[in-house]
Amino acid sequence: MCGVEIKKNGNGNSEINNNSTRNYENGNGITKINGNGNGITSNGVHHSSRQNDDVVINLDQGDPKMYFPYWKNVDDKCTITIKASELMSYFADVSNGGVFYQMPEFTEAVRRVHRVVGNAVADDRYIIGGTGSSQLFTVALKALASTVKSSTTDYENYRIPVVCAEPYYSCYGEALEEGKSEVYKWEGDANKFKVDGPYIEVVTTPNNPDGRCREPVVNKEGGMVICDLAYYWPQYTPITAPADYDVMLFTLSKATGHAGSRVGWAIVKNKEVAMNMIKVMTLETIGTCHEGQLRATKLLDFVADGYDDQLVDDKPDGLFEFGHRVLAERWEKLRAAVESCGAFSLPDFPSDFCNFWGKHCQPNPAYAWMELKSGGEAAKLMSELKIRTRCGTRFGVSAKYIRVNMMESDVSFNLFLERLSTIKLE
Structure with missing residues (x-):
């Protein structure tokens, strides 16, 4: 036999x-064994039975490990020391109008890096730090809902709908449903939203998971917008104009790769909304970690220094060049592997003029949004190759889609390509 x-x-x-x-x-289901000894078939796709090793590649989370080589190379130039007696108080800013838990130098570092990159209007805006943009998302929801409730009694018992155009970031709906708020509720796809009255639309641009740049789609009276701009940096997408929404969210994890520091910030126009956000932050966590703010300040200033003509005469490659180069190379390799495989398809992205680079360039999204052509369960197929991905159903769409993290380590990404190359369309 x-x-x-x-x-x-x-x-x-x-x-x-x-x-x-x-x-x-x-x-995970029935897998058919091919009788000629050449491999197996699952979901109409053939892949080799050759085993690379027993390592499970986790491409589910958006862990930005690709940045490690860059920062390792500048360890001696970007270091902070915190003494045991430092940063002991709750208070970091006692000036009038300041966010009491927030270090003024952190606020200025945030404004400076946005001026350098040109991706958001941060001057003359309220800067509110948080434990990553995940915390700030729910804080912004509470603040916006509170603003509506305090302005009128018409919506006293009204739960404000929260919507986002699909495919939407998986954790939006999951976080709201888990929180079981009495003041707002998850309503899913913004394209299907027809209810009159106040609502909150979340706009992620570039979008997580599919990398496309987006605008609000509901545009009805009473609407409020939270714009998640975690990936609006020049390594991921062309910077076409400074974003200037009412509430904008950013995170250090995707700007510099330091996910473990758990630092994010909101840029807010409206004073009442900003004060409500600060109040929520104070009640829930008494602000954010000063050590994290100090590290973020050092990192953001280091990045900005690399693009300051007055400080750098002969510029080496900065963080954004590094990130852009790595992602561009990875996308080129992935497209070649997908074309050879024939089982999946990838979205195409038009080039655009980037004000930061001063030229037209191609987007290099942080995630690959892959579609299984056979229409089967893409995540199940990947799991058979010991590759963890995030299923499309978590983003409000079909299971034939998966999100793949393009920011993993070189070792994991190359092993992913190796295993992907074993799949052949029958």
Whole structure:
């Protein structure tokens, strides 16, 4: 017999038996074994039975490990020391009008880096730090809802709908449904929203998961917009104009790659909304970590210094050149692998003029939004190759889509390409 049977041993590893040909249940559904010994078929897609190793590649989370080589190379130039006696008080800014828990130098570093990049209007705006943009998202929701409730009694018992055009970031709806708020509720796809009255639309641009630049779609009276601009940096997309929405969210994790510091910031136009956000932050966490703010200040200033003509005569490659180069190379390799594989498709992105680079350039999104052409469950197929991805159903669309993190380490990304190359369309 020339067929093979792939099964799991007691340790969860694959064993190959060359004496039989049959179907088996792998815990994720039925997988058909090819009778000629060349491989297996799942969801109408053929892939080789060759095993790379037993390592599970996690491309589910948006962990920005690709930035490690850049920062490792400048360790001696971007270091902070915190003494045991420092940063002990709750208070970081005692000036009138300041956010008491926020270091003034952090606020200025945020404004400076946005001036350098030109991706957002930050001067003459309220800068509110938070524990990543995830916390600031829910804080902004509460602040906007509170603003509506305090302005009129017409909506006293009204739960304000929150919408976002699909495919939308998976954690928006999950966070709202888990929170079970009495003042707002998740209503899903903004394209299907027809209700009159106050509402909040979340606009992610470039979009997570598909990388496309977007605008609000509802545009009805009483609407409020939260703009998530986590990926509006020149390594990911052309900077066409400074964003200037009422509430804008940014995160250090995607700007510089320092996800573990858990630092984000909101840029807010309206004073009442800003004061409500500060109040919520004070009640929930008494502000944010001063150590994280200090590290973020050092990092943002280091990045900005690299693009200051008065400070740098002979400029080496800065953070944005590094990120742009790495992502451009990865997208080129992924497109070649997908074309060779034939089982998936990728979106195309038009080039645009980038004010930061001073030329037309191609977007290099932080995630690959991959569609399985056969229409099956793409995440299930990837799991058979020991690749963890995020299923399209979590983004409000079909399971034939998956989101793949393009910011992982070189080792993980190259291993992903290697395993992807074993899939062949029958």
